[in-house]
Structure formats: C-alpha cells, structure tokens
Amino acid sequence: MTAMALNRRYSLAPLVGLLSLVIFFVLIELLIRIGVVNRFIVPPPSEIIASFSRVILEEDILHRFVLTATECLTAGVMLTIFGVAGGVLMHRFRLLQQACETWVAAMASAPTVLMYPLFLVIFGRSAWTIIMMGFVAALPPVILKTLEGLSSTRRVLINVGRSFNLTPSQQFWKILFPAAMPTIFVGIRLGLIFALINIVGVEFLINFGGLGALINELAERYDLAGTYASICFVILVSVLFFMSLEKAERWLRPFE
Template sequence: MTSTTTAPAPSAPPGPGPSPLRRRLLAWRVPAMRIGIVVAAALLVELAVELRWVTPLQVAPPSVVLPTLWEGLTAGTYLVLLGITLAEVGTAFVGAAAVGTTLGYLLWRRPLYGRAYEPLLYALASSPIVLLYPVSLVMFGRTPVAVAVLGFAAGLFPVLISTYQAFRRLDDTYIKVAKIMRLTPGQTFLRVLLPAALPSVLVGLRLGLTLTMLTVIAMEYLANVGGVGAELSLAYLRLRAADMYAALLLIIILSVTFLFLLNRATRMVVKR
C-alpha cells in the first residue's frame, strides 16, 4: 500500500498595492473629515442666525466673524494681543517645564521624598489653580506677571508628576547596563535614562502646556489683564458679538496650533 502526499498549492501572488493617487487620497481622508465637520458646524451656525433661531446679538454668524478676525489681524490689533498672550504662555510654560522636569527627576533620585510628596502633588494637580487668581492679583497686581505666575503653577504639577512617573517606571535593566558599560552618572542620564523616559515626559509637557494656556487665557478674561482673553472679556461686556467670537476663534486657532506642534515633536522623538 503506497501513500501519496499532495504538495501544497502554491500561494497566490500578492495583488498590486494601491496606486500613489489612492494612497494620497487615503492620507487626506482624516484631515478632510476634520475640516468637513468644522465647515458643517459653521454652515449650521450661519443657517441658525439667518433663520433667526438665534439672534445676532447672541451668536455672530461666521460670515461676520471671519472678516472681523481678518480686519483685526491686518490692522495689527489682534497681533499685539496675541503677542501678549504668547509671551505670558511662553514664560509660564518654559518655567513650568524647567522646574517640573528637574524636581520630578530629583524626586525619583530620592525615593523617600517621592513617596512622601506624591499624594500632595496629585492633590495639587487636581485642584483648580485658576481660582487662586485673587491671590495672584494681590501679590503681583494687575500685571502680566500675575498671569504668568498662575499659568506657571497650573502647568508645573502635570509636568512634575509625569517626569517623576516616567523615571519611576524605568526598568532596572537600564541602570545595570549603564554600570556594565562603566558610564559616569552624567553619561547614564544623557545616554540611557533620558532617552528611555522622554516619550512619557513629553506627554506631561503636552498636558502642562494645555493647562498653562487655559489658565493664562482664563486669568486674562477674569482679571481683564491684556492679551486675547482680556479682549474676549471686553467684547462680552460691551455686547460686541462679532469681536467676541473673533477673539474666541483666535484662541481656538492658537490652541490647535500649539497641540499640532507638540504632537509632531512627540512623534519625531518616538520615531528616533
């Protein structure tokens, strides 16, 4: 009795991949969906005002808001306000990033202090820092310094906690490899520890920037101290709906730009 073995059927060759044009269309699909939802929302608002579902005193239509925003930018009014807000956000965020990452690393290097202060840090990070604006105004007056200090406090704790947790989650293998290679403490930090913890640190920096920017704009709005937030508050008090929504749109554009740049920087670091 003879046994016969059947050879496996040859697999079909893979079909051709999508054409370059189709790949480009697929790459633009997600951005097109995002733009589409924004355009649809703008058309809905325009229609609501046109049909008098809402009054123009309450909601300014995009056909009025966009020319107002463009006029303010070309005249330089919004550019000055935007420069003040950017200076306050930049100063607060740079300070929060420098102090937060340094303290987070030091808490990891001193585990006793880390265990002692970790609950307090979480409690401070979850508290509404913006409610301290009267204290900041009393200490620093109605100046951009008061705004920057409060923005610094809001962004400090997310950066500090994320840095501490990033180094705390590192495997002990990194330290052992550095000792085997006889690296100095400085070389161990720069070549081993920092690259391993950097992606998680960047997540905290992104959150810190978001909270810093929100706090700065809220402080400008509440205390009416320079910047785009102050313009938003002034337009609201004077019932200038077009100016109010133009300032609000400028704040949204600023936030989206910051987050886009941070996301790109995070992807570049992770790829490396």
C-alpha cells in the same frame, strides 16, 4: 495597503478635517437662521467671519496676540525647566516622592485660577501675575509625567546600563532620560494646555494684557461676533504652540 494608498489617505486627512469643520459651521448657521438656536447667544458663523477684519484693525489684535503668546511661551519654558527638574528630583529622592506625590497630584486638579487675588498682591497687575498663574497651574502634570516616565523605564534597559558599568550620571543621561522622553513630552503638552487656559482666564478676570482681556472687553460690549472671533485667535495660539512642540519632538526623537 500600498505606500501610495497610505500617502493618499494621510494627505486626505486634513482636507476631511477641514470639510467636517465647514459642515459643522454651515449647520450652525442654518440652525440659527431657522431660529432653532438663539442668535443673541450664539452668533452666526458668517457674522463671526465678517467681524475678523474689524477685530484685527480696531482692537490691536496683533499686539494682544503676541502678548498672550509671549506669556504662554514664558510659562511654557519655565514649566518645562522646573517641572522636569521637579520630576527628576522626586524620582531621585524616594522620600521626596513619598512626601510630595499625593499633594502634587491633588494640585493638578485644584482650581488654582481662583488664587488670582493672591498673585495680584504678590506680582501686581502685571504680565507676571498672568505668567505665574499659568506656570503654577501647569506645573503638576509636567512633574507627574516626568516622574512617571522615569519610573516606568523598562528594567531591562536599566540592566543593560548596569552591565556596561554606567555611572549614575551616565545611567540618567544615556538611558533613563531618553527612555522617559515620550512621557515627558505628554506632560509638557498637558502643561501647555493648562497654562494657556489659565493665562487667558486670568487675562479675562483681571482684564489685563492679551486676548483674554480683549474677550472680556468685547463681551462687556456685547459684541458676540467679535468675542467669538477673538476666541479663534486663542485657538490659533494653541495651534501654534502644539505645532512647534510637535516639531521639537520630531527633532529630538526622529525615530517616532
């Protein structure tokens, strides 16, 4: 296949993606209109679109959007720093790895969101409760993926470092860490997904702060179209974070 044909295929991909989304919404709209799907459970997409202006103007969406995004960003920065450091420590100290790996893995699948009353007691009804819930829930995948990335560094690369007489610090910064980078990014991406789910979830549960609280309020008012419109903004936060992460990854790893 020629480069031009490949380029055309890649430029077509977002268009096809958008088109399939439009087809999906048209189908839902049709199913609701002919009565197959109950409009009091799933509002018609046309109503959701119409409710956007109302949600933006009346519900202070920008402020809530920024609030949720800031909470996500703070949790994301914290989990990158502490998660990567945790993984590195577990890789460095075999005893720590043997002692902790199992329960860190168990923590990854635990419904930590149910611990929100404890966090409320510790941090109060504040943004810190939400951030810490997101952080704690998202920490295990970052730790585990960092550990996996470092442990699966190809033996030959380590031997190259040894043959050049690298110090342990050089071995880490010049070989182990860059070799583990792709897996660490997978961990951060997973961590961000966990963090966003938990942040919006806790906002919803404690009815405080950003988009999660707004979804709660609109659902309480039985404003289904508004609720779904707010969910779209949560998706927008997610898209923004993933695009930024992709950009950071491309900057750090230009060879990919």
